Amino acid sequence: xxxxxxxxxxxxxxxxxxxxxxxxxxxxxxxxxxxxxxxxxxxxxxxxxxxxxxxxxxxxxxxxxxxxxxxxxxxxxxxxxxxxxxxxxxxxxxxxxxxxxxxxxxxxxxxxxxxxxxxxxxxxxxxxxxxxxxxxxxxxxxxxxxxxxxxxxxxxxxxxxxxxxxxxxxxxxxxxxxxxxxxxxxxxxxxxxxxxxxxxxxxxxxxxxxxxxxxxxxxxxxxxxxxxxxxxxxxxxxxxxxxxxxxxxxxxxxxxxxxxxxxxxxxxxxxxxxxxxxxxxxxxxxxxxxxxxxxxxxxxxxxxxxxxxxxxxxxxxxxxxxxxxxxxxxxxxxxxxxxxxxxxxxxxxxxxxxxxxxxxxxxxxxxxxxxxxxxxx
Amino acid sequence: xxxxxxxxxxxxxxxxxxxxxxxxxxxxxxxxxxxxxxxxxxxxxxxxxxxxxxxxxxxxxxxxxxxxxxxxxxxxxxxxxxxxxxxxxxxxxxxxxxxxxxxxxxxxxxxxxxxxxxxxxxxxxxxxxxxxxxxxxxxxxxxxxxxxxxxxxxxxxxxxxxxxxxxxxxxxxxxxxxxxxxxxxxxxxxxxxxxxxxxxxxxxxxxxxxxxxxxxxxxxxxxxxxxxxxxxxxxxxxxxxxxxxxxxxxxxxxxxxxxxxxxxxxxxxxxxxxxxxxxxxxxxxxxxxxxxxxxxxxxxxxxxxxxxxxxxxxxxxx
Numbered sequence: 030x031x032x033x034x035x036x037x038x039x040x041x042x043x044x045x046x047x048x049x050x051x052x053x054x055x056x057x058x059x060x061x062x063x064x065x066x067x068x069x070x071x072x073x074x075x076x077x078x079x080x081x082x083x084x085x086x087x088x089x090x091x092x093x094x095x096x097x098x099x100x101x102x103x104x105x106x107x108x109x110x111x112x113x114x115x116x117x118x119x120x121x122x123x124x125x126x127x128x129x130x131x132x133x134x135x136x137x138x139x140x141x142x143x144x145x146x147x148x149x150x151x152x153x154x155x156x157x158x159x160x161x162x163x164x165x166x167x168x169x170x171x172x173x174x175x176x177x178x179x180x181x182x183x184x185x186x187x188x189x190x191x192x193x194x195x196x197x198x199x200x201x202x203x204x205x206x207x208x209x210x211x212x213x214x215x216x217x218x219x220x221x222x223x224x225x226x227x228x229x230x231x232x233x234x235x236x237x238x239x240x241x242x243x244x245x246x247x248x249x250x251x252x253x254x255x256x257x258x259x260x261x262x263x264x265x266x267x268x269x270x271x272x273x274x275x276x277x278x279x280x281x282x283x284x285x286x287x288x289x290x291x292x293x294x295x296x297x298x299x300x301x302x303x304x305x306x307x308x309x310x311x312x313x314x315x316x317x318x319x320x321x322x323x324x325x326x327x328x329x330x331x332x333x334x335x336x337x338x339x340x341x342x343x344x345x346x347x348x349x350x351x352x353x354x355x356x357x358x359x360x361x362x363x364x365x366x367x368x369x370x371x372x373x374x375x376x377x378x379x380x381x382x383x384x385x386x387x388x389x390x391x392x393x394x395x396x397x398x399x400x401x402x403x404x405x406x
Numbered sequence: 407x408x409x410x411x412x413x414x415x416x417x418x419x420x421x422x423x424x425x426x427x428x429x430x431x432x433x434x435x436x437x438x439x440x441x442x443x444x445x446x447x448x449x450x451x452x453x454x455x456x457x458x459x460x461x462x463x464x465x466x467x468x469x470x471x472x473x474x475x476x477x478x479x480x481x482x483x484x485x486x487x488x489x490x491x492x493x494x495x496x497x498x499x500x501x502x503x504x505x506x507x508x509x510x511x512x513x514x515x516x517x518x519x520x521x522x523x524x525x526x527x528x529x530x531x532x533x534x535x536x537x538x539x540x541x542x543x544x545x546x547x548x549x550x551x552x553x554x555x556x557x558x559x560x561x562x563x564x565x566x567x568x569x570x571x572x573x574x575x576x577x578x579x580x581x582x583x584x585x586x587x588x589x590x591x592x593x594x595x596x597x598x599x600x601x602x603x604x605x606x607x608x609x610x611x612x613x614x615x616x617x618x619x620x621x622x623x624x625x626x627x628x629x630x631x632x633x634x635x636x637x638x639x640x641x642x643x644x645x646x647x648x649x650x651x652x653x654x655x656x657x658x659x660x661x662x663x664x665x666x667x668x669x670x671x672x673x674x675x676x677x678x679x680x681x682x683x684x685x686x687x688x689x690x691x692x693x694x695x696x697x698x699x700x701x702x703x704x705x706x707x708x709x710x711x712x713x714x715x716x717x718x719x720x721x722x723x724x
Contacts, residue, residue, distance in 0.1 A: 038539070044623075045619055045620055045623055046620045046621065060697075147692070148620060149620045150692040150693060151611055151612065151614060151618060151619075151620070151691075151692050151693025152611075152691065152692035152693070153443065153611070153689075154442060154443045154689045154690065157443035157444055157445060158443070158444060161444050221691075221692065223612050223691040223692040223693070223694060224692040226692075226694065226695075226698055227692050227693070227694070227695065372695060372697070373543075373621075374615075374618070374621055374695045374696060375695065376621070377620045377621055
């Protein structure tokens with residue numbers, strides 16, 4: 030007689046815990062997960078191919094639409110890559126504005142995430158609070174750029190809109206309010222006993238595993254490793270900013286929550302410092318239409334981790350090859366490591382723990398049989 | 407005289423009144439829960455959205471009736487009706503308009519406890535009959551949960567009965583009237599244990615494990631739609647009335663007249679306060695995991711409940 034000792038539980042592509050379609054097949058023994066097989070690619074949109082078919086000026090709008098939440102990170106990354114190929118220097122004021130926008134984006138992304146993870150833990154009150162307070166940042170975006178979600182502020186050669194001194198004051202006022210809220214979340218996630226029970230020692234990722242599996246962003250930093258593109262490979266004006274790279278040694282979902290909540294406070298500090306030291310001058314230089322042949326890799330620290338863009342140009346107005354590696358993709362191997370040996374009830378909160386953004390990461394791989402060329406799209 | 411008795415059973419304080427209370431308390435719960443979270447809650451149907459639960463009920467009744475092909479049809483059809491009927495029946499034992507309930511007999515407290523157990527059994531059958539994996543997990547969780555809270559709950563509910571020397575809910579209310587004191591003042595530990603266990607009975611946060619939305623969709627209710635879901639929701643609302651009526655009757659003096667305020671009005675005010683306490687509690691916590699919940703109930707609630715029994719036996723709070 031032989032019954033299989035494990036059962037296979039599919040999770041997704043449609044599931045209330047997943048905001049985007051992605052599939053995980055869990056092998057469950059009783060209430061313990063013993064294996065997991067991810068199946069990605071449900072929301073492949075052909076963005077890279079579209080980028081190769083459009084001109085450089087057009088591409089920035091496509092890069093903006095890679096992700097709804099990290100729009101500024103992706104446009105920054107795109108603009109940096111293309112500007113380096115073009116050989117143009119971005120004016121310092123534009124770099125500061127890009128940085129301010131990036132940090133505002135981090136604030137809104139992290140507060141969205143705090144709400145989501147609270148929702149996964151059944152803590153809907155914190156979810157409602159976090160999303161209500163996030164509105165302040167979205168309204169600020171609307172005033173700064175005209176768009177709440179897509180901002181179209183970065184452009185090749187700088188930014189499209191300046192931050193006036195009145196706007197700077199308005200940002201400062203909003204931040205003053207938001208800082209109190211961020212500290213309040215930090216207090217809640219550190220002290221609320223039911224929330225702690227659901228997050229402590231859940232989804233453990235040891236520092237050695239985090240490094241070996243190439244985790245990025247808050248997931249990496251929550252495992253106690255100081256990895257942050259803003260510090261390791263400064264872009265925009267981050268080398269002039271005083272800020273701490275937040276890490277946590279708890280290596281679990283609690284650590285990821287704590288890191289993000291503290292990063293919100295750090296981001297507020299960066300924005301304040303940047304507004305204080307905003308250089309005078311132009312905020313945009315003219316970008317040429319054609320790009321000399323060459324290739325370039327550009328990295329930024331998106332709210333979810335390191336975002337990497339690769340561009341290869343052939344001297345025409347369109348890129349020869351464009352590759353985007355969104356942070357979620359880098360975190361998938363680490364996620365699969367975290368998901369083994371846990372309770373079934375902890376699956377949603379661990380999945381949410383890496384702040385997944387599946388539609389940003391889905392790429393296609395063509396593997397030609399017989400040939401050695403694997404071409405990733 | 408017969409006509410008056412029929413009126414009592416069907417209209418006031420019988421079925422119709424209780425169903426209205428059920429809808430009212432769903433509104434109280436939703437509104438307060440929303441306000442705690444910084445939302446508005448129901449707003450448009452009736453003054454301040456008070457008719458929203460009725461509108462939801464009517465809408466669900468008129469929806470398409472979907473029956474999964476593989477379900478156990480007999481159970482699938484019967485369980486929602488029984489789930490709504492059971493708390494309605496049990497509510498006849500609760501003193502609502504006077505310290506004496508419509509139906510009262512020595513030992514009806516045990517019937518109430520039994521009906522709580524039966525509710526969970528119905529939930530288990532509901533999940534089991536729908537043959538969906540989410541429902542199956544939800545129903546197993548619900549049964550597991552009952553194994554943990556049922557015992558402290560049963561232990562603690564006996565304490566007012568010991569003190570009143572009556573196993574009837576009406577008898578306990580009359581005992582509180584006679585000594586002019588609330589059970590809560592005599593047995594505060596018991597009240598606390600009952601409130602915690604009732605959160606689990608009603609499957610509210612932090613014990614909404616059987617219907618954990620982000621884990622198992624809607625748990626044991628996943629496959630139910632339309633009029634069956636409407637019946638389940640009404641059953642849940644009626645259970646809320648039953649639970650708050652029980653807490654009020656055993657610990658908060660029950661339906662007693664206060665100067666000129668009639669007993670029924672006092673009952674409504676007190677039960678609404680209990681419902682408010684539940685909805686406030688469910689806004690404050692995250693959801694426990696099933697193993698944490700069971701361990702917590704056995705480790706903490708059971709000894710506390712036993713301590714309450716010992717205290718009552720020693721003559722304290724009796």
